Amino acid sequence: MNRTKKINWGIIGAGIIARKMADALKINTDSELCAIASKTISKAEKFAEEFGIEHAYSYQEIVESKEIDVIYVATTHNFHYENAKLALEHGKHVLVEKAFTVNAKQAKDLVRIAREKNLFLMEAIWVRFLPSYKLLKDKIQNKEIGEVKLFDISFGNIVLPKYARRLIEPDLAGGVTLDMGIYPISFVCYMLGELPCEIKSMTQFSETGVDETSCYMFRFPSGCFANISASYNLKMKNSAEIYGTKGYIEFNQFVCGEDYTILKHDGTNEIKDTIEIHEKNPANGFVCQVEEVVRCIKEGKTESEIIPLDETIGIMEVMDKMREEWGFQYPFEEEGK
């Protein structure tokens, strides 16, 4: 890859999140958004006009376009696997919205294809690339609060009507775990650099039959615990508390906050030092994720070290296991997908 050449992007799915990405791609000077694809061509045309994009395509046309280097899959969860597979099979690098796929079986298949074809593939957990995340991880790894022993995270919002369908429909692979729970799960795995070895979970189902409010408890190989609750129908505190042997961190405004407080002690119950941290993130945080994709593709990398594919598969396995505990399958999974 010529490192001075711009990376040409195409987007599959002309919905809500595609707009945030289109804005981010305008900001990144190494990127060019060349095409948008939708199942409904008039929708793609409208999107193209709104963002000044040259081509409005069908899915088939976008993956066949010679000028496009990388496809961003911005459809609902149920479509991620087939959209990403189509793009990879046509030789495109792929960035897939979260949750990467519906289950680990699909995730493994995408990773297999990408590796066979030597293509870049990544799950779009955009928050991992934010400066505030990087600094927080550094502080944890540098043992500012000693050995980390417990994460306590709540992440819940009453879903806005414009997002509701995506969250509540079993056919779209809705449910709080794939849509929102993935963030705290991914957060803990990223901060610790490991996957849970023991999992206990419970859920409350919605009237539509998807998981609405869920609680997850994990034990990690390092001995750390995580206690996570997520809901698309409860306004929660949206914070992460991280407890170590020498203090704790309050990370407010989960999932993409810029402020946190480190409260240190010396192994007693008395707080000796309180440090307020502010680490600014860009207004459109997707820009950091775009920079990572561009960097990886230009350097000929097929995955990002910040969110390795084996970790993405591991997290899908965690979510599979919890859904198994709840006896919860999506309708199309019953057909073996």
Ligand SMILES: NC(=O)c1ccc[n+]([C@@H]2O[C@H](COP(=O)([O-])OP(=O)(O)OC[C@H]3O[C@@H](n4cnc5c(N)ncnc54)[C@H](OP(=O)(O)O)[C@@H]3O)[C@@H](O)[C@H]2O)c1
């Ligand atoms: N990173 C974030 O902060 C963030 C935030 C929100 C969402 N997301 C993720 O982004 C993805 C898309 O979310 P979104 O809010 O953008 O979704 P959306 O606007 O509801 O839908 C995105 C696209 O999915 C297809 N689609 C949606 N509903 C459909 C239906 N009933 N039947 C057939 N196709 C349908 C359409 O593709 P066509 O245009 O081709 O028809 C639509 O344009 C999800 O994976 C979600 O988890 C991420």
